[in-house]
Amino acid sequence: MPDPASSDGLTLKGLSKRFGSFEAVTDVCLDVRRGEFLTLLGPSGSGKTSLLMMIAGFLDPSDGDIALDGQSIIRLPAEKRNFGMVFQGYALFPHMSVWQNIAYPLEVRKQPRAQIQSRVQEMLDLVQLTEFSDRLPRQLSGGQQQRVALARALSFNPQILLLDEPLGALDKKLRTDVQEQLKDLHRRVGATFIYVTHDQEEALSMSDRVVIMNHGKVVQVGAPNDLYERPETVFAANFLGKSNFLRGSVTAANGQTLSCVVAGADVHHRCNGAAPGVGELVTLALRPEKIDVAPLGDAPLSNGLQGTVSSLTYYGSNFTVTTEVAGFGSVTAEVGAWRNPHRFETGQTVDLSWQEDATVLVSEGTES
């Protein structure tokens, strides 16, 4: 028996899925805590749906085990697992009304009529669709269909709810509203949510923890701000938000501060963990919003580069300033648009500077 702390909730142990010779999911190990909002984030084709389908019981893993509260559920058929699921595209039954869709899992469980009646009403209230209960799915908007799918998946009180890109079909404004509704729902029903998305904003704003996936493998797991502030690989730094990457060899290591030469300039970085030795090649990730952009000053920069503005893009709340740094390439910085004293123009040479702890040491990541 494993220790009780790790046996609570859902545990994936070395889960793999091969389709012929192609490995869609490779050796995924994950502890999903009871009641948490966990997001699987990765580009399209990274194996998120395959992983979710294995948890739901629709795909047999090629290797590994899935355990719920310490008990392996790998032999349990999908209909016995009691996990709610919101499918990509919702998969509402087209010939049943909203009411019948939500009642279906309760009828299948042979609950008494009166109980079904009150539970469906409760779910309709929860997703605010009471007046639509007689409609067929095709008579509803995308957002309403999505809420029916949620109500149906939650009506039988599942311990775990699996959601496969449930907001993919909605437009941007609606998506933001529904994100909040979903988070609120998660707080109220208290079930574990395992949420699949390829949208990094969704992942950051909703999750307790995010699992970044690429090519079927888990790249990094952590709380949203953990992952954003301390990505471990180039892929994580680039997929969750944007990053500039400074590559150079270490010229001096002074305690926790190391220096390296990037495009002829000295760049300093304060490490959190063990500092690499002198001579090692390192990659530093630098978020665009952590770069200060200023008109060319007189004093030499203590930690920064000089670049020529090649393009400016306005996003309402901020500007993106793309600069060309001689001997290096392009560096992108983000500047708040409001009360920004500087007006930049393309062709202008600017100082790009940042704090020593703004950069993050990342590994290149071998798999790609």
Added chain:
Amino acid sequence: MNGRSSMGWCFGRAGAWLVLLFLVLPALIALPVSLTPERYLSVPKDSMSLRHYANLFSSDEWISSIFQSLVIACGAAILATVLGTLCAIGLWRISTRFSEAIRALLLLPLIIPPIISAMAFYRVWVKLGLLDSYLGMIIAHAILAAPMVLITVSAALANFDPKLEQASRNLGAALPTTLRRVIFPSIRPGILAGAVFAFILSWDEIVVTLFIAKFRVFTLPRRMWDGIRENTDPTVAAAAVVLIVVTLTALLLSVLLSRGRAPAAETKET
């Protein structure tokens, strides 16, 4: 829309109607012939009469034949629909290259010339003691018609979203419930169409019938066959009209049934 393309469209339509007429006319010739006042097969000239219809519906033999054909066609349609639907669902669920080979094999009864099937049925039915019996006729016709059902139900299943089956199972329904409450309602039009085709196939089947029916079983097509060989009684034409009318009614019914569902659901909304 410019004039040229709309003119081309007109020609296309006219052409389609011509082809349709060409295909349908031979069948429709039975209608005037059945209305002839004469005692022999002829197209009516001066007057028309319903005497052959009166004859048809007052003759015990003809009525019995119509009844027998209806019973056999209904039985065969039901049996073929059950077999064909189960086959289609089974193949759909397995869905491998092997099952595709099986599907091709199952379509053979449609491809084999009827005379070959007839001989085969005769040989086997002799051994099984099924010759000249309702059961033998129903089974033989069901075997011939099952591939029709397999085709229409497979087509319906190809359009069925497999996610719906997964959703049903995810919500706690095992396969039998999923079949009954999710899969069947979704493929009902395909099943209905298959049943109608099976009915029609059996309703006017003659080749196999000639081989395996003798004294007791006398279906409508067989009665017509005999009638036309022994004398030129226009009652045969009246029977042909009945045959066509029943066939068309069955087709119409299937169209109405598969169409009727959607609008009915739509009006419920408001």
